[in-house]
Amino acid sequence: MSVINKIRKIITPQEPHCTAVILAAGNSQRMGSDKILMTIGGAPVIAYTLKAFQNSDRIDEIIVVTKHDSLQSLADICGKYDISKVSRIVCGGSSRAESALIGVLNANENATLIAIHDGARPFLTAALIERTVNAAEQFGAAAPAVRATDTVRIMNKKGAVVDTPDRSLVALVQTPQVFNADVIKSALTKVVEKKLPVTDDCSAVEAMGVKVTVVDGEFDNIKLTTKRDVYVAERILADRGELM
Numbered sequence: 001m002s003v004i005n006k007i008r009k010i011i012t013p014q015e016p017h018c019t020a021v022i023l024a025a026g027n028s029q030r031m032g033s034d035k036i037l038m039t040i041g042g043a044p045v046i047a048y049t050l051k052a053f054q055n056s057d058r059i060d061e062i063i064v065v066t067k068h069d070s071l072q073s074l075a076d077i078c079g080k081y082d083i084s085k086v087s088r089i090v091c092g093g094s095s096r097a098e099s100a101l102i103g104v105l106n107a108n109e110n111a112t113l114i115a116i117h118d119g120a121r122p123f124l125t126a127a128l129i130e131r132t133v134n135a136a137e138q139f140g141a142a143a144p145a146v147r148a149t150d151t152v153r154i155m156n157k158k159g160a161v162v163d164t165p166d167r168s169l170v171a172l173v174q175t176p177q178v179f180n181a182d183v184i185k186s187a188l189t190k191v192v193e194k195k196l197p198v199t200d201d202c203s204a205v206e207a208m209g210v211k212v213t214v215v216d217g218e219f220d221n222i223k224l225t226t227k228r229d230v231y232v233a234e235r236i237l238a239d240r241g242e243l244m
Contacts, residue, residue: 021103024119025092048122136178144217145171
């Protein structure tokens with residue numbers, strides 16, 4: 001390293017260390033088979049997900065949380081597709097919140113930001129990762145979302161409509177959701193200990209009074225849930241020319 005570069009390194013503020021926790025421990029009941037290991041476009045779903053974080057300049061480390069039966073398969077995938085940022089592959093818990101907590105507690109102690117992402121969302125882009133991490137760096141918590149394109153109805157348990165919110169104010173939240181490391185660790189610990197009903201990691205920090213900043217999501221950033229989603233996934237890959 002030249003003297004000039006050494007000086008620049010000293011005087012230039014270092015970007016925060018960001019660990020990505022990839023949740024891949026679900027049971028895939030609606031898919032009928034393990035969607036994380038399912039092949040699309042010539043490669044397992046999780047390979048596309050991991051590649052996105054591997055190629056992001058804002059991600060320093062990757063923790064994968066999976067089922068015990070998938071530990072070796074995930075290790076093999078990381079080796080085959082050169083996912084060198086993965087530092088640990090660990091077993092998840094009995095719920096999404098438990099798996100997320102296990103993941104964040106395994107993050108490097110130098111991590112100041114932690115991004116939590118659904119392993120079954122393989123089509124996120126580098127731009128999406130960057131703007132979400134940047135927003136979390138500035139505000140402490142951030143998540144991507146897209147605007148609802150359909151009219152939304154709020155129903156009661158009997159199926160009757162009780163409200164119709166302004167569609168322009170409705171956002172469909174995606175992942176990765178990125179947080180200050182200490183905040184998300186505390187929030188998920190509280191959720192697990194008190195068995196609080198949360199739907200995502202934003203809900204966990206919001207329960208502590210933390211506001212989440214919303215950034216623009218991407219309509220291609222779909223979560224593979226049912227067999228129909230596989231057809232959409234193949235089309236996205238073909239359009240992008242990203243078949244492995």
